[in-house]
Amino acid sequence: xxRMRAVDAAVLILEKEGATQLFGLPGAAINPFYSALRxxxxxxxxxxxxxxxxxxxxxxYTRARAGNIGVCVGTSGPAGTDMITGLYSAQADSIPILAxxxxxxxxxxxxxxxxxxxxxxxxxxxxxxxxxxxxxxQVPGTFQRAFQVMRSGRPGPVLVDLPIDVQQAxxxxxxxxxxxxxxxKPAMTRAQAARVLDLLAQAERPLIVAGGGIVxxxxxxxxxxxxxxxxxxxxxxxxxxxxxxxxxxxxxxxVGLQTSHRYGNASLLESDFVLGIGNRWANRxxxxxxxxxxxxTFVHIDIEPTQIGRVFAPDYGVVSDAGAALEQLVAVARExxxxxxxxxxxxxxxxxxxxxxxxxxxxTVPIKPQRVYxxxxxxxxxxxxxxxxxxxxxxxAAQLLHVFEPRHWINAGQAGPLGWTVPAALGVAxxxxxxxxxxxxxxxxxxxxxEELAVGAQFHLPYIHVVVNNAYLGLIRQAQRGFDMDYxxxxxxxxxxxxxxxxxxxxxxxxxxxLGCKAIRVTEPDDILPALELAKKLLVExxxxxxxxxxxxxxxxxxxxxxxxxxxxxEELAASGADAPTATIAMxx
Numbered sequence: 001x002x003r004m005r006a007v008d009a010a011v012l013i014l015e016k017e018g019a020t021q022l023f024g025l026p027g028a029a030i031n032p033f034y035s036a037l038r039x040x041x042x043x044x045x046x047x048x049x050x051x052x053x054x055x056x057x058x059x060x061y062t063r064a065r066a067g068n069i070g071v072c073v074g075t076s077g078p079a080g081t082d083m084i085t086g087l088y089s090a091q092a093d094s095i096p097i098l099a100x101x102x103x104x105x106x107x108x109x110x111x112x113x114x115x116x117x118x119x120x121x122x123x124x125x126x127x128x129x130x131x132x133x134x135x136x137x138q139v140p141g142t143f144q145r146a147f148q149v150m151r152s153g154r155p156g157p158v159l160v161d162l163p164i165d166v167q168q169a170x171x172x173x174x175x176x177x178x179x180x181x182x183x184x185k186p187a188m189t190r191a192q193a194a195r196v197l198d199l200l201a202q203a204e205r206p207l208i209v210a211g212g213g214i215v216x217x218x219x220x221x222x223x224x225x226x227x228x229x230x231x232x233x234x235x236x237x238x239x240x241x242x243x244x245x246x247x248x249x250x251x252x253x254x255v256g257l258q259t260s261h262r263y264g265n266a267s268l269l270e271s272d273f274v275l276g277i278g279n280r281w282a283n284r285x286x287x288x289x290x291x292x293x294x295x296x297t298f299v300h301i302d303i304e305p306t307q308i309g310r311v312f313a314p315d316y317g318v319v320s321d322a323g324a325a326l327e328q329l330v331a332v333a334r335e336x337x338x339x340x341x342x343x344x345x346x347x348x349x350x351x352x353x354x355x356x357x358x359x360x361x362x363x364t365v366p367i368k369p370q371r372v373y374x375x376x377x378x379x380x381x382x383x384x385x386x387x388x389x390x391x392x393x394x395x396x397a398a399q400l401l402h403v404f405e406p407r408h409w410i411n412a413g414q415a416g417p418l419g420w421t422v423p424a425a426l427g428v429a430x431x432x433x434x435x436x437x438x439x440x441x442x443x444x445x446x447x448x449x450x451e452e453l454a455v456g457a458q459f460h461l462p463y464i465h466v467v468v469n470n471a472y473l474g475l476i477r478q479a480q481r482g483f484d485m486d487y488x489x490x491x492x493x494x495x496x497x498x499x500x501x502x503x504x505x506x507x508x509x510x511x512x513x514x515l516g517c518k519a520i521r522v523t524e525p526d527d528i529l530p531a532l533e534l535a536k537k538l539l540v541e542x543x544x545x546x547x548x549x550x551x552x553x554x555x556x557x558x559x560x561x562x563x564x565x566x567x568x569x570x571e572e573l574a575a576s577g578a579d580a581p582t583a584t585i586a587m588x589x
């Protein structure tokens with residue numbers, strides 16, 4: 001056995017468990033841990049400017065690749081409380097990240113010591129497990145359990161809080177014989193798979209709803225195989241977008257009140273059977289349960305037992321990891337040989353897809369946002385990784401952009417914290433340095449944690465950030481229409497230092513450049529594509545984030561509604577292929 005400090009053992013365990021990328025900020029109470037990082041030398045660390053941002057960087061890193069565990073590190077007190085939003089976001093979307101915080105000495109925890117807060121109690125509701133380690137000898141076992149908890153069942157975040165005296169105490173530890181604990185994931189049985197296929201065989205117009213659990217399980221290839229084997233069209237949720245390529249013949253579109261396609265909602269309403277895999281029936285996907293479920297049989301497969309029946313009771317439920325379920329479903333379906341012919345139904349879904357498109361080809365000035373996404377579709381290829389959080393920009397992006405692979409739409413789906421996009425994109429860039437990473441924000445999201453652009457410049461984490469700027473809290477302004485007001489949502493003002501922004505307020509170009517990045521401002525629709533092409537060149541040349549700010553019309557109301565059969569379209573719709581030239585399926589003339 002080797003004698004070492006508890007924090008040296010912790011760092012060795014991080015490496016053994018495969019968590020080699022950290023994001024954080026040192027401080028007095030976590031300095032012993034940082035000294036262990038320095039002594040080890042084999043782990044990578046990115047210095048954030050805000051601890052909340054470090055937690056979102058860890059999220060982006062985890063979300064980018066199957067098996068990744070992002071780690072965020074901070075000192076005691078406010079560092080831990082700053083992480084709470086990131087932990088909530090990770091828990092809401094089933095993302096495993098590890099938060100490590102420093103803490104006051106054990107004998108000071110009950111004495112209101114400087115920056116001493118019961119962070120385990122604070123973080124408990126937004127983590128799978130949060131623990132303050134009171135004995136140095138428990139450090140190896142605590143980290144071992146932390147990784148097991150993060151990976152078992154429904155994945156999620158864990159926080160480990162380390163008092164400074166616990167960090168520095170010496171223990172006996174042998175890393176050579178250390179082994180990760182086994183990970184428990186429920187798996188569908190053969191009998192359950194047979195029952196699901198029996199119910200599917202009785203349907204005439206079935207759909208598969210593919211949730212984020214499929215992405216988490218790295219089971220997108222199995223989903224495509226199952227859909228092709230059965231001929232059943234697929235509706236991805238926002239978190240499952242990319243698990244079925246947008247250009248696949250069986251891609252039926254997204255369903256929902258906001259991030260949805262006209263053809264996706266139409267096909268769901270025509271269906272008589274829905275097989276949900278790894279999804280949670282989120283309210284912005286379903287709208288009212290009565291409308292969503294009327295006349296349909298439902299089967300729900302999810303890794304978390306309490307998800308079955310949480311929103312509505314399915315006709316049949318199975319607790320299973322999505323990958324294990326799809327593996328069993330494919331095997332049983334192949335054994336059955338002859339399966340019902342779904343060709344006519346799949347053709348109907350494709351016909352809706354080719355006729356129910358939204359118009360994107362607007363030439364007006366100021367620029368309409370639809371044109372931005374049209375040019376993004378042209379500029380960025382199928383390997384692009386998109387990152388976004390919440391707002392009209394994200395909603396319209398999900399309606400109009402295209403995603404062709406899992407983990408190429410990286411989105412804070414349930415929590416939707418503003419400010420998430422910049423740090424999350426940096427985490428994605430750290431996880432996949434060769435990828436083209438494109439972030440998308442409205443001006444308000446962009447301003448929340450804009451200082452993190454300096455992190456991208458300092459650590460050479462290049463990505464392109466498209467900022468659609470209408471100087472408004474656009475989603476809240478649209479929501480205020482129901483109250484007949486436009487109150488406390490305008491971000492516009494006359495900037496005495498930047499009259500060229502025309503009353504739109506913050507000069508994002510100057511701010512980005514001041515933080516060490518490159519930036520381009522666009523005011524004409526025909527200049528959007530050239531700006532995006534230039535951004536790609538600047539990305540390679542300077543290896544820093546490149547901001548492309550597009551100045552939009554002040555007011556745009558984005559398609560949304562209160563029911564999936566009552567989505568309001570505020571703009572004219574596409575009447576021909578020329579109106580939606582970058583749609584993945586040609587429109588019928």
